[in-house]
Amino acid sequence: MPLPFMTADSAFDAHEDGDEVLAHADQDRWRRPYRPGPWRVAGAALLLLLAAFMLLATMIIAFAGAGAVAIVCLVAALSVIGAALRLLVAGIWVSPKGLRLVGFLRTRSLTWSEVADVRTAQQPVRWLGLPRTVQGQALTVAGRDGAALPVLLTDHNADFLARAEAFDRATDAVEAWAEEYRAVPA
Numbered sequence: 001m002p003l004p005f006m007t008a009d010s011a012f013d014a015h016e017d018g019d020e021v022l023a024h025a026d027q028d029r030w031r032r033p034y035r036p037g038p039w040r041v042a043g044a045a046l047l048l049l050l051a052a053f054m055l056l057a058t059m060i061i062a063f064a065g066a067g068a069v070a071i072v073c074l075v076a077a078l079s080v081i082g083a084a085l086r087l088l089v090a091g092i093w094v095s096p097k098g099l100r101l102v103g104f105l106r107t108r109s110l111t112w113s114e115v116a117d118v119r120t121a122q123q124p125v126r127w128l129g130l131p132r133t134v135q136g137q138a139l140t141v142a143g144r145d146g147a148a149l150p151v152l153l154t155d156h157n158a159d160f161l162a163r164a165e166a167f168d169r170a171t172d173a174v175e176a177w178a179e180e181y182r183a184v185p186a
Contacts, residue, residue, distance in 0.1 A: 037159035
């Protein structure tokens with residue numbers, strides 16, 4: 001069964017330069033310009049393993065005759081499965097429409113006309129999303145109206161920790177999309 005949220009678009013993997021990254025840009029769908037990192041996949045795998053045990057417990061409880069408790073366990077297991085899937089979907093997505101920052105609890109979309117600049121900068125970044133900060137690279141976006149926008153990607157997040165080359169390819173791809181589609185100010 002194909003899982004489209006687990007793989008990057010083939011155009012992102014096949015080409016290194018920004019011009020050819022946009023080869024399939026005429027399709028009107030959201031794409032992640034990179035693959036989920038090993039930390040993100042490992043976290044989701046652990047959640048799915050936990051959900052498997054919860055479903056086994058649900059089955060045992062249901063066969064024991066405690067239907068109400070089994071339903072509660074089933075809802076809890078389905079919630080853990082939903083959390084694992086949401087963890088895998090989280091990240092940056094691009095399309096000809098704009099840029100989408102998918103977090104664990106919320107999603108924020110920006111049209112290309114709202115984006116003034118997308119660039120990579122050296123700055124303190126959060127390590128694996130924890131409060132601890134380290135010096136690293138971050139892909140930042142500047143809004144046209146001067147609004148404070150969140151950091152898109154860092155080289156120390158769950159997708160790019162110890163994967164500097166993948167971070168460089170992902171930032172190049174997002175910058176290429178921004179260069180191609182953001183509106184030039186009048």
